[in-house]
Amino acid sequence: MSPSAVETHNLTRRFGAVTAVDALTLRIEQGEVFGLLGPNGSGKTTTIRMLCGLLEPSQGSALVAGIDVAVAPEQVKQRIGYMAQKVGLYEDLTVGENLDFYAGIYGFRRATARLAEVVAFLELAERLGQLAGQLSGGWKQRLALACALIHRPALLFLDEPTAGVDPAARRRFWHTIHDLAHAGTTVLVTTHYMDEAEQCARLAMMSRGHLIALGTPAEVAAQVGGRTLEDAFVILQERDER
Amino acid sequence: MMPRFWPMFRKEFIQMRRDHLTFAMMIGIPVIQLLVFGYAIQTDVRNLPTVVLDESRTPESRDIIQAFQNTGNFRIVAHVDGRPAVDRAIARGEAQAAIVVPYEYPRDLVRGRTATLQIIVDASDPLASQSAIAAAVAVAHARDLLILTRAAGRANLPLEARVRPRYNPGLRSPNYIVPGLVGVILTMTMVLITAMAIVRERERGTLEQLIVTPITKTELMLGKITPYVGVGLLQMTAVLILGRFVFDVPLTGNILLLYGVTLIFIIASLAFGLFVSTLVRTQQQAMQASFGFMLPNILLSGFMFPRQAMPEVAQWLGLMVPLTYFLKVVRGILLKGVGLEALWREVLILAGFAVVLIVASVRRFHKTLD
Ligand SMILES: Nc1ncnc2c1ncn2[C@@H]1O[C@H](COP(=O)(O)OP(=O)(O)OP(=O)(O)O)[C@@H](O)[C@H]1O
Ligand SMILES: [Mg+2]
Numbered sequence: 001m002s003p004s005a006v007e008t009h010n011l012t013r014r015f016g017a018v019t020a021v022d023a024l025t026l027r028i029e030q031g032e033v034f035g036l037l038g039p040n041g042s043g044k045t046t047t048i049r050m051l052c053g054l055l056e057p058s059q060g061s062a063l064v065a066g067i068d069v070a071v072a073p074e075q076v077k078q079r080i081g082y083m084a085q086k087v088g089l090y091e092d093l094t095v096g097e098n099l100d101f102y103a104g105i106y107g108f109r110r111a112t113a114r115l116a117e118v119v120a121f122l123e124l125a126e127r128l129g130q131l132a133g134q135l136s137g138g139w140k141q142r143l144a145l146a147c148a149l150i151h152r153p154a155l156l157f158l159d160e161p162t163a164g165v166d167p168a169a170r171r172r173f174w175h176t177i178h179d180l181a182h183a184g185t186t187v188l189v190t191t192h193y194m195d196e197a198e199q200c201a202r203l204a205m206m207s208r209g210h211l212i213a214l215g216t217p218a219e220v221a222a223q224v225g226g227r228t229l230e231d232a233f234v235i236l237q238e239r240d241e242r
Numbered sequence: 243m244m245p246r247f248w249p250m251f252r253k254e255f256i257q258m259r260r261d262h263l264t265f266a267m268m269i270g271i272p273v274i275q276l277l278v279f280g281y282a283i284q285t286d287v288r289n290l291p292t293v294v295l296d297e298s299r300t301p302e303s304r305d306i307i308q309a310f311q312n313t314g315n316f317r318i319v320a321h322v323d324g325r326p327a328v329d330r331a332i333a334r335g336e337a338q339a340a341i342v343v344p345y346e347y348p349r350d351l352v353r354g355r356t357a358t359l360q361i362i363v364d365a366s367d368p369l370a371s372q373s374a375i376a377a378a379v380a381v382a383h384a385r386d387l388l389i390l391t392r393a394a395g396r397a398n399l400p401l402e403a404r405v406r407p408r409y410n411p412g413l414r415s416p417n418y419i420v421p422g423l424v425g426v427i428l429t430m431t432m433v434l435i436t437a438m439a440i441v442r443e444r445e446r447g448t449l450e451q452l453i454v455t456p457i458t459k460t461e462l463m464l465g466k467i468t469p470y471v472g473v474g475l476l477q478m479t480a481v482l483i484l485g486r487f488v489f490d491v492p493l494t495g496n497i498l499l500l501y502g503v504t505l506i507f508i509i510a511s512l513a514f515g516l517f518v519s520t521l522v523r524t525q526q527q528a529m530q531a532s533f534g535f536m537l538p539n540i541l542l543s544g545f546m547f548p549r550q551a552m553p554e555v556a557q558w559l560g561l562m563v564p565l566t567y568f569l570k571v572v573r574g575i576l577l578k579g580v581g582l583e584a585l586w587r588e589v590l591i592l593a594g595f596a597v598v599l600i601v602a603s604v605r606r607f608h609k610t611l612d
Binding site: 049054055073074077078082084086087088089091092093097100101102105106144 | 245246248249250252253256257260261446447448449450451452453454455456457458609610611612
């Protein structure tokens, strides 16, 4: 049996008196599209940041690609791609320069075959000379994903990648995500859109830092009597906050 | 060896060229400083515009007027007739000084009475008037001595103090100010630019994206600051060239040594900028911190006020700012033409600053978000 892509045990993060993530225990299998849902402030971003080695856990542990993040965060960073909730592109660089930069940081020479592959995969060829700051939301998202993909990461962490993007662009983006998953990449994605949640193989719902539901979209919906995922989301959250 | 340094360097270089704020700071700060202190340079009192009222019109009167002119403090702009014209010229600001040679002047000289001259000075600018007054008194004294010596039948003066201002014979303040300006400009721009460059990445969210890559702390920091080393060296070159051709400041010593020491100073300043970036959250805080660092540097280093004239506490505090040592080195090299044999202590201390600041900023900089 191959090891899980992500395995957390009692993962906890506190900011002063606030417990942003509270004893989170979950397992994400390889090649799975795993959705992380939850209202604002429920700890999704904090969870992803800990899995990426950007924040140290206050308690508990997390294995990412079999590596303990607290022990060897730099090794984890070799194997993951990350799209932050606030897209961190260099807006004063062109699309091509952003890609060149990340290719260089990941140890590729400029203008390698890999770069051409990523450009083709995300259909960025015609926009290489455009400043990243002048791209529309959907294209910014694609460029950010391209930058996160250059080094062929085994795991991809996407924090609200489609926030503020129009429906057509969102659909295209999800096609890309499924393509990646078929090719074996594990994808952890957060979202507030239920239609996107439906497309995940499995879901975790968070509220106030802890897990309130876990399973396939159908299993989660069944927990509240087989209604829609959106109903489940609202009902489970209200129960938790009571 | 640091494979990710070059992409970082290249990126930073492109951004530096495109970012208007950074570019404005790089060009603007030196220009403003040169203007501000160029103005200070103007207070170097030379050539006070002067009107002359020569009532006697004799060889003696012309001789003494020439003596005044020779001091360099008085530049004769007009000859006028009558006292009212003198007062008018000064009141209107056409002249800041007037030399009045009365009708009786040559006669009194010959007869051995006290011959009087009147020097009128517009004292609203104390600095300008003081040195004009001193010059006037000195001219009269010199004349007195000459006449007395002759009267005593001696061929030469009984006593003379030969004051030789070394290294800056013209006592010109540009020579003192401009080399110092190199240090002030570097301190200000290097600290500010690096602190801003990191904080900007944090504010824009690109730092989060960057530290999730396998780039090492060292590669990130070095790639970030190295382009600015070039900026610093260019700034110094520009100030020195301007100083040489606009303000006539000599470049006496070993220029290679100067560049070497400046490099150390630049590295120390950049490292401090990195350190500042780990302490602040916003670009505005970075700016405030950099200016907060500037102030003691300018005030205590001896850039504006001579350190010897400071209270002892201020002198002690001055020993803690790097600019103090850099000023000694720049002035030493440029004005005195001395080398390492005289300056090694300062150079060592500067290197010490650089090492300590680098260690401190590397320690404080983390590849995490908290
Ligand atoms: N750096 C920080 N310092 C202090 N508190 C923080 C920090 N980061 C997050 N928090 C707090 O932790 C909690 C969880 O935040 P987090 O950003 O993980 O939520 P989220 O689920 O991603 O929310 P959203 O849907 O709005 O993105 C919130 O209460 C937030 O205020
Ligand atoms: Mg979030």
